[in-house]
Amino acid sequence: MKRTKKSSWFSRHRASAAVSILLAFVFVIVGLFTVLRVQTRVQESAVRQRGIHSLRLLVADSSAGLKPDTVARSKAEKFFLLQTMKKYEGQLLRFRFMEGFDLKNLKRRFVGQVQGPGMEHLHDLAARAVVRQGPVVEFDTTEKNNPRLVLALPLPTGDVGIVVRPVDVPPPPAPWLGIFLLLGLAIVLAVVLPPRWAPLGAGGLMALGGALLFAGYRMTTLGSDFAIMGQGFTGLTKGYFPLAWLTLSLVLLGVAALWATGHVGRFFATIKQNRIAYTYILPAMAGMLVLVLLPFAIGLGLGFMNHCNGQFQFIGLSNFWEILSGGGSSITNPLNFYFTLGVTLMWTFLNVFLHVSIGLSLALLLKDPALKMKGIYRVLLIIPWAMPNYITALMWKGMFQQQYGAINILLDNLGIGGISWFSSFWPAFMANVITNTWLGFPFMMVVSLGALQSIPGSLYEAAEVDGASKWQQFKHITLPLLRPALFPSIILGSIWTFNMFNVIYLVSGGEPGGGTDILITEAYQWAFKRGERYGLAAAYATLIFIVLILYSRAANKLSKASEDM
Amino acid sequence: MKPSSRTRIILTHVFLILFTIATLYPVMLVIRKSLSPGDNFSRSLNPIPQTVTLKHYKDVIGSRDSAGRQLFFRQLLNSVVVAMITTIIGLFLAATAAYAFSRFRFAGRGIGLNMFLIVQMFPATLIMIPLYVIMDKLGLLNSIIGLVLVYSTTAIPFCVFMLKGYFDTIPKELEEAAWIDGATRFGMFWRVVIPLSKPALAVTALFSFMTAWNEFILAETFLNEETAYTLPVMLQHYVGSHSTAWGKFAAGSVIVSLPVMALFYVLQKYLVSGLTAGGVKG
Structure with a gap:
């Protein structure tokens, strides 16, 4: 009885136990890597600091002759001075070996040109120090058990001091005990806790442990640059590492929490249940995810950043x-947002109104059975739609040209006189509207x-019998029946018009003075024309998105209401 | 026929002819420009060119880069390849997704449909900068594959909506019959639904093709080498900031527009039914 219960316990809890243990391992391994990596960095940085300090001590003394207590404090073994011979634009450098000390035994002293193994290396190091205008540190690990630190420091005189000293900071012990304690605790928790909560407990514990370890090590970094550690660990630019760590912990914790509430199980059950449907959608979804939603999410994030010389800063x-x-x-x-918003709304409304009224009138004319x-008419009238819209835009820009543009010549011939289309707001705005109406009405006509x-x-025959006039037929039959069919197209068309970049950008280009810019071109201007303000442009685009969402929601409500009528 | 209705028809014809001429006038001006010498528009309003020359067409087709490489045919090839592959991939992805949305009831269906709708409201500017970074990281800048991927995915939402609307109008009974005859799920989709959806598929293909064939902002952002350009990018460069080669631009416009026009002409009988079935059903 007991045995069967035990085996069934395992089978019942197998999945959650496995996940908990896996989670625990993930955290331990990530934590361990962090610890080791940080540890090396910490150690190196501490050694560097001390080495540079000791070299400074020696350098400060070297002019007045080395003093035994300075030597002792510097812990240096060897000390060399190299004189700068030639300097080509800070690039190619040559040095003359001036003097060297074996500081363990001050009687051993090298003077003048000493050739020997490692001499070239010293020259190279000196050159790098001069180019960098600061200390250069290297670890000499030719003797495995006796690593040495080689430092070079440019002196105010133009010479370079080089010191060889032992690596004197012992590596901090890895917190194996803590790590294994946490791992053990996690496994115990995984077994003891009710199965659904086990991963949460284990995962949370590990995340906590990892974070604590990390925080602890950060505190022992002895003034080392925190950013360097992040760089060394992730290869990312500074500051991302703690963020990545935090994100990973939170994501795993979130998964564990969802597991606890049963969402993960249900998620997999749903996937299993709708396997076929998801298979059909997966390819499209995957593409959208990577190439549309991911950039979109990043774009949303950019809205909270400021961009300056390739660096993004959270603001x-x-x-x-x-x-x-x-x-x-x-x-x-x-440049005012509300001005541009107003222009955009006017632009959208006017265009959609013209598209629908022209398209519908033509459709009504073309419908006549007699x-x-x-x-032929239909094919010819579709042409504006078939033309690539940037060609349309540029073509109309040519037509609106002040001297040679066909429109001004036409106006001239009519005796009205040409207009300078792009030097004041209304003509420029109307030029845009005319262009967009031309390219947009065929779609509405076809729909x-x-x-x-x-x-x-x-229906019309019945109305005819009842003696209804054409206008009455249009008002009481055509319009009501047309509405549900046209509504989605009108919404879609207004969204397209709202974001119609090409026409505005190519016809008026926002002239005069950005007045005819709509929101989308304004965002583009901020990103690419006015000092690469990507952050501001992204925020602009986010606002456009919000406006459109609100609009389509309202429109949908409206269409539902009109259908109910 | 009643006399009043006869005059009405004549008036309709007159109006339609005038309207069509007015509509096509800009196009005729472009064609005139492409055939007449010189790079500026003349002050004449006559749409028929005085002197006909094919110089601009020769210039466009014979254009070479500084290294002497043929440009036009490379760019034409780029455009054709990009547009074709985009159409095929986009159509396939959209058709499968639309089929699932139309025929299955599954968790996340509503969210998915909403997402496809909302995606159309994404301002391209918002996506462009991150997309550039992603393409750079994937090593797809300056490559046709990158463009194809971007175009086919951006065309998907609209295509899914159109196809779903059309699939909804196809009776389920047909598939059930095929099911009884031993067809697989995929067989039902491939042999029953797809052949019945010709108009919608034709229109969807047309839109995918147009998206890829006409797009130039992303193409200009992603492509740096002249030999990798698509035709729209080349055209855009004729209308440079310092001087505009209107003659070449006009000739290029005619060349670029012709394939799309031809497609429209071939597929126009499907246009009305393919487009509205989706619209009517929402």
Whole structure:
């Protein structure tokens, strides 16, 4: 009885026990690596500090002759002075060996040109010290059990001092006891705790342990640069290491917590259940994840950063504040967010209105059963849609040109006189609108044609019998039945127009003075034209996104309400 | 036919002819420019060129870089390859995803659909900088593969919506019949749903192709070598900041637009039905 219970305990708890132990191991290994890595760094850095200190002591004394107590304090074994002979633009350097001391036995003294093994190395070291204008430290590990430190320091006189001294800082002992204690505790917890909570307990413990170890080691770094450790460990630029560590801990803790609440189990069950559906979606989803959602997430993150010379710095909500407060410019200034927002809304509304009304009117005309050659009109009227829109934009820009543009010539011939299209707001804005209307109405025309086709002709016949006028038919049959079909297209079209970068950027280019910029081109200007303010541009783009989300939500509610009517 | 309706038809024709001419006038000006000598627009409004020359076309097609390498055909090849592969990959990815969204009820369906909708609202500027970094890290800058990946994924959301709408209109009974006849899940998708969705697939393919064929901002950002350019990037460079080679630009525009126009012409009979089935169903 007992035995069966025991075996079933294991089978019941196998998965969670395995996960807990795995988690525990992950943390221990990560923790161990951190400890060892940090340890070497700490040690090296401490040794460096002491070496440089002792070299400074010696250098300070060397002019007045070496004093025994300084020598003793410096712990140096050998001390050399190299005289700088030639200096080519700080690149190629040659040195003359001046003098050297064996400081263990002050009677041994090298003077003048001494050739020998390692001499070239000393020259090289001296050269690097001069180029760096600071101390250069190397570990000489030719004797495994007796590592030596070789330091070079440029002197104010232009010479270079080099010292060889033992590595005198013993490595701090690895906290094996602590690590194994924690591991043991984790395994005990994994077994003792109820299975669902076990991974959480073990994982949490390990995360805590790792963090404590890490914090402890950070405190013993004797003034060493914390950033160097991070660099050495992860190969990333400074400051990322603690962040990576924290993220890893939190993610694993989160997984453990979800496990405890049963979400992980349910997650896998769902995957198993809908295996086929997920297989179909997976390829598309994977691509989207890497190439759309990941950049999007990074982009959102950038909104909280400031960019300066390739470095990003976290500045919280400052970008958003700068944008939403108007950035110190009045509301009539094109750089003001609300001005641009207003222009964008006007731009979107006007365009969509023109697209739909022109497209729908054409569709209504083309629907007439008595009309011949429908196909030809349709093909020809689709052309603006088929043209690549940047070509359209550039083509219209050419047409709006002041001297040779077709539009001004036409206006001239009509006796109105040409307009300088891009030197004041309204003409420039209208030039954009005309261009975008030209390229946008065919889409709405095609959609309307399709929607009209879906309305049964019998309705019109019935209305005709009842004596309804054309206008009444349009108002009471066409429009209500068209609405649900057109609505998604209108929402989509307004989103496209809202983000219509090409037309604005290529036709008016924001002229005059950024006045006709819409939000998306404004964001682009901040990123690429006004001092690489990527952070601000990202914040701008985030706001655009929020506006669109709100809009589509409202629009969806509206469409639901209109369908209920 | 009643006389009133006859005059109405004539008026409609007159209006439509005038409207079509007005619509096509800019295009005709571009064609005139591409055929007439010189790099500036003339002050004439006549859309028929006075003197016809193919010089601009020859210039565009015969363009070479500083090392003397042929540019146009390389760029044409780049564009064609990018657009074709994008269409194939995009269509395949969108069709499978749309099928799942249309036929299965699974956890995360709503979220997934919403995500595909929201993704369309992402401002491209927001994505561009991180995307550049990612492509750089993956070593895909200056390569066609990188462009294909980006284009096919950015085209997916819209394509999924269109295809899902169309798939929804195909009766499930057809698949059930195939199921009884011993078809596999994939067989039902591949042999029943796909052949029935020709209009929607044609339109989706057209959009994928257009996305890839026409795009130039990302292409210009990701491509640095002239031989790696796609045609739109080349065209964009004719309209440089210092001087505009309108003649070459016009000729290039005609060359670039022709394939898309041809595709539109071939597929236009599908356009109405393919586009609206998705729209009607939302």
